[in-house]
Every structure is written in structure tokens, then in C-alpha cells.
Amino acid sequence: MTPDPGTERIAAIHPSACREYDVRGTVPETLDEGAAYAVGRGFATRVRRAGGTRVVVGRDGRLSSPMLEAALVDGLTDSGVDVVRIGLGPTPMVYFAEATLGVDGAVQVTGSHNPRDDNGFKMVLRHRPFFGEDVQDLARMAATRDWTQGAGSVEQVDILDAYVDRLLAGYAGGEYRIGWDCGSGAAGPVIEKLVQRLPGEHHTLFTDVDGHFPHHHPDPTVEANLDALKRLVADRRLDFGFAFDGDGDRIGAIDGQGRVIWGDQILMLLAGPALTEHPGAPIVADVKASQALFDHIEGLGGRPVMWKTGHSLMKTKMLETAAPLGGEMSGHMFFAGEWYGFDDAHYAAIRLIRSVHLAGRSMTELRGAMPLMVDIPETRIAVAEADKFAIVNRVAAALARDGAEVNDTDGVRVRTADGWWLLRASNTQAALTVRAEAGDRAGLERVLAELDGYLAAQGVRR
Structure with a gap:
């Protein structure tokens, strides 16, 4: 029998890196190549034991992501899983690949909005979030070397154009003058292609992917990180602006006056069209959201559902309640129905443009009409x-x-x-x-x- 290559490799997952809904740590203190390899071995083992054979892998633009992604792929293939590598891109593009390429799971190497030296892994198994005890299981498997063995293959697939095509499918949002701030994160290449095809006038900031984040940290929930976008909107007299976090699964927004549209207010804008299409449906929001949001959903005839914060937890609750829409204060916006149930900041931007168009008022007017809390x-x-x-x-x-x-x-x-x-x-x-x-x-x-x-x-x- 061929020796298992994992027996010669230092491969352990630091206990602090096993979070509630992903693996995340600081490189190299609590996350390194050995941990990435162990995540690959453990996740591949879980895929195979669930009857699967194929996993899609992507990575964000952080400095450590290429190293971690390479070790992850080694671990996946050494446990006998075939890997579809889609390269640099945002987390929602990996989710899209998992939903459309006929694979059995997905892993995105990403530190999301965390500090520059952090990184981690977001995982999907059989179209469902891989979190909680599943994440803890990866550490247990690494400690005991409870891994399958094999020799998986690796193929490279370019899915960026197909993803942008899907974002634009059925676009009905009208023409606006919009600013887009990618914060040097992984959303940049998607937004560059997207705005070339959207009607209206578009101005982009920091679309070149740079893990040093030289302009500002890519976390749109911190208002100071929106300063450049505010200046752009003011200088160009744009209708509104969007910002994205480091891996493109969280959106920030401002109106034409530079006022922040917070996550619960974004969900208020999205709720009207969603409830027109799905009358009486539940809409899920996290416990950090304004009471005004829950009252607004109820006023529209929907059923507000307050739930736990966390992208995996929210997606699971949406599946449980058959909700067409969900969102968090952090800017995660989740879409089911005509979408795939995952959080996608690029699609959220498309839907927000549509919401403004359907409302027949400007984003500034809509923001100004919201309850004053x-x-x-x-x-x-x-x-x-x-x-x-x-x-x-x-x-x-x-x-x-x-x-x-x-x-x-x-x-x-x-x-x-x-x-x-x-x-x-x-x-x-x-x-x-x-x-x-x-x-x-x-x-x-x-x-x-x-x-x-x-x-x-x-x-x-x-």
C-alpha cells in the first residue's frame, strides 16, 4: 500500500482557529500551511464519506492566500478528492461555482473583513454551509489522522465571465450614476467586468487586488472606510455608491448625500420587491438589526424572523423557513428564490439598483424617508x-x-x-x-x- 503523504507532514489545526462557521486565524501564529493541509484532508474525507468526489476551490487577494490555497489543494487531493480550481476571486463566485458546476463541495481561502494578516477557510458541503460541529470535527480528524487516502486530480476553470453573466441575467434596474469601491479586495475583477455591461455611468475605486490594502481596510461597516467613496459620490455628483469587503460577500452603501445606508436599511430597501414577488413570506434578519426593520417587514405583510448572526447560521435559517431574503447588519445579504440562497454583495448591488428603480424615487429620497432612529x-x-x-x-x-x-x-x-x-x-x-x-x-x-x-x-x- 502506498504510504500516506500526510504522515510525513506537520498538519494540525490550532484550536482557536476553529470558529463557529469557518476556520480563521492569524498567519503564521494560528494558521499556517500545515493547518491548510489538514483542512484539505479533513474536508475531503467528509466529502468522500458523504459520497462526493469533487470540490471547487477559490482564494481571495490576501498575501497568504496563494500559500494556503496550495497546501489546501494538496490536502484535498491526498485524501482522494478531485479539485476544480477557479483561482483568485470573491467568495460568492466560489458559491456560484459550487451551485452550478456539479461539484460536491467548495472551499474559499479568505480572511473576509478581518485584519490584514488573518486568513481562513469558508466551506460548503452538498449545497449547505459547513459550520459548527463540522468545523470542530476537522481539528479532531487532524489530531487522529482520521483521513481517507487517494490521489485526486486538479483542473483549472475560469468562471468569472459566467458569474457576471448570471449577475446580469434579467437585469431590470434602470440607468444610474454609481460609485463602486472595492477596497483592493477580491471583488475588483468582478466589478470591473460588471460595470462595463451595466447601463448608466459608473466610477470605480481600488479595483486592483492588493493584499496590503493600501487605501483603506475593506470593511464597509466601518464608516471611515467609506470616506473615499463619499468623496467620489460628492465630487462626481453621483446618485449613490457601493462598497465591498475583502472577499465580496458583504456590501456597504451610501446615498447621493453621502449618508450611510446600514445593513438593516439595505434590507428594508430589498424587502419591498421581495414581498411583492413572495407575498407574506418570511424575511430573516440578525439580532443586531433595527426594530424599524422588523416593523417595516410586518407592515409590508411579511413575516419578520429574528435570528443569530453569522453567514452559515443565517443561510441555514433561510432554508428552514423557506425565506426568499435575509440580511445582517454586517452587510451580508442572502437571496433565495431566483438566486441560490447564499450571500452575495455583487448580486445585492444589482438588486438594490432594481429596488430603487421599482420605487420610482431616488436612493437619497428613500434613505431620507426611513424612520429616524x-x-x-x-x-x-x-x-x-x-x-x-x-x-x-x-x-x-x-x-x-x-x-x-x-x-x-x-x-x-x-x-x-x-x-x-x-x-x-x-x-x-x-x-x-x-x-x-x-x-x-x-x-x-x-x-x-x-x-x-x-x-x-x-x-x-x-
Whole structure:
């Protein structure tokens, strides 16, 4: 019997890299070639044990992605899985490939919106997210070398044009003057091709992929990262603008006045057309979303569903509820129905253009008509990785003792006379996430004072 090449290779997955819905760490401290190889071996083994033989692999533009992707492919093929390599591109393009190429799974090498030196792996098995205990299983398999063995093949496929064709299929969004900021991330090549074919006038920023992220970090939930897009929209007097995260699965948006359209407001814009096409349907939003969103969905005759934050968790809930649309404050927008059920910032842009067109008003008018809520955006508080869930649990116990009105879908979302506040443990970082909202500034101060009191009791300051 041919010796298993994995027996001669250092291949272990650092425990901290196994997150709730992907593998993610800092290169090389908690993620390296050995871990990438182990992920490939373990994932290929799971694919084969599920009766599959073929996996698509892509990578984002981070500096470490080529190295990790090569080791991943070695691991996949050494466990007997054939690999369809699609090269550099955004995560949604990998999801599209998985949905259309007749493969049994997919892996994208990506650090998403995390700091520059982070990287990781997002996985799909048999058209469903691979997360939770499945991710933990990869570490167990690496520790015991519980892997199948084989000699898989590798082929290279260029799917970019087919993906852009699919994004534009049935386009009915009208003509607008739009700015596009790719933040030097993997969305750049897609957007360059997309805007060449869209009607209207388009101006792009930072479409060259550069893992140094020289202009700004590609996280559109941080308003400072939208400054260049705001300047572009103002200088060119554009109708609105879009921004993308590092791997193109999260969207940011601004109106013609440079006002940010946050994730829950994006979902409000998308909800109208979705509920026209699917009357009475559920729409899923994460626990960080504004109460105004849930009220808006209900007002349109839809069924608002509040669910846990996390792209894998949201996609699973959408499958469970047969929802045509879902979204997160982080800018993940999920589309079923005429799409494939995954989060896709490029398709979200297409649908937003369509939503504006169908509304018959400008993006600026639509943004201006939204309920005036006073809030704080998603804020991360750095804490030790080992402490974050324990802190939330202790706060939850204190709230129970105090008789507070709490939704514990994901962390604690607390209703007060003035509004609500949220505390949850981040699934991607060593951090707590907080949000708060009220009807006016004075109410928000009271909401925040309550939140701060519970945090202070745990030795944490916002």
C-alpha cells in the first residue's frame, strides 16, 4: 500500500482557529500551511464519506492566500478528492461555482473583513454551509489522522465571465450614476467586468487586488472606510455608491448625500420587491438589526424572523423557513428564490439598483424617508477569546435576576422603555459586540447607561 503523504507532514489545526462557521486565524501564529493541509484532508474525507468526489476551490487577494490555497489543494487531493480550481476571486463566485458546476463541495481561502494578516477557510458541503460541529470535527480528524487516502486530480476553470453573466441575467434596474469601491479586495475583477455591461455611468475605486490594502481596510461597516467613496459620490455628483469587503460577500452603501445606508436599511430597501414577488413570506434578519426593520417587514405583510448572526447560521435559517431574503447588519445579504440562497454583495448591488428603480424615487429620497432612529453602530469591545462567552452568560444571569425583557436568540437583546440594547460574543474575533437603539438621543443615553452598568459589573468598558 502506498504510504500516506500526510504522515510525513506537520498538519494540525490550532484550536482557536476553529470558529463557529469557518476556520480563521492569524498567519503564521494560528494558521499556517500545515493547518491548510489538514483542512484539505479533513474536508475531503467528509466529502468522500458523504459520497462526493469533487470540490471547487477559490482564494481571495490576501498575501497568504496563494500559500494556503496550495497546501489546501494538496490536502484535498491526498485524501482522494478531485479539485476544480477557479483561482483568485470573491467568495460568492466560489458559491456560484459550487451551485452550478456539479461539484460536491467548495472551499474559499479568505480572511473576509478581518485584519490584514488573518486568513481562513469558508466551506460548503452538498449545497449547505459547513459550520459548527463540522468545523470542530476537522481539528479532531487532524489530531487522529482520521483521513481517507487517494490521489485526486486538479483542473483549472475560469468562471468569472459566467458569474457576471448570471449577475446580469434579467437585469431590470434602470440607468444610474454609481460609485463602486472595492477596497483592493477580491471583488475588483468582478466589478470591473460588471460595470462595463451595466447601463448608466459608473466610477470605480481600488479595483486592483492588493493584499496590503493600501487605501483603506475593506470593511464597509466601518464608516471611515467609506470616506473615499463619499468623496467620489460628492465630487462626481453621483446618485449613490457601493462598497465591498475583502472577499465580496458583504456590501456597504451610501446615498447621493453621502449618508450611510446600514445593513438593516439595505434590507428594508430589498424587502419591498421581495414581498411583492413572495407575498407574506418570511424575511430573516440578525439580532443586531433595527426594530424599524422588523416593523417595516410586518407592515409590508411579511413575516419578520429574528435570528443569530453569522453567514452559515443565517443561510441555514433561510432554508428552514423557506425565506426568499435575509440580511445582517454586517452587510451580508442572502437571496433565495431566483438566486441560490447564499450571500452575495455583487448580486445585492444589482438588486438594490432594481429596488430603487421599482420605487420610482431616488436612493437619497428613500434613505431620507426611513424612520429616524438614534443608535450606535455595531461596536466591538476587545476581550480575551476565552472570556467572551462567559461574560455574556454572566450578564444574561444578571438580567434574569433583574426580571429584564430579554431575547436570547444570540447573546442578549434587551428591550427597555426607550429602545433596546444587544450584547453578544463575536464568532469571528476575540471581542464582544454591542448595539443599541432608541427613538431619541435622551432615550439612547438611558439605554446605553443600562448597558454600561451591566458591562461594568463584569469589569468591561465600552
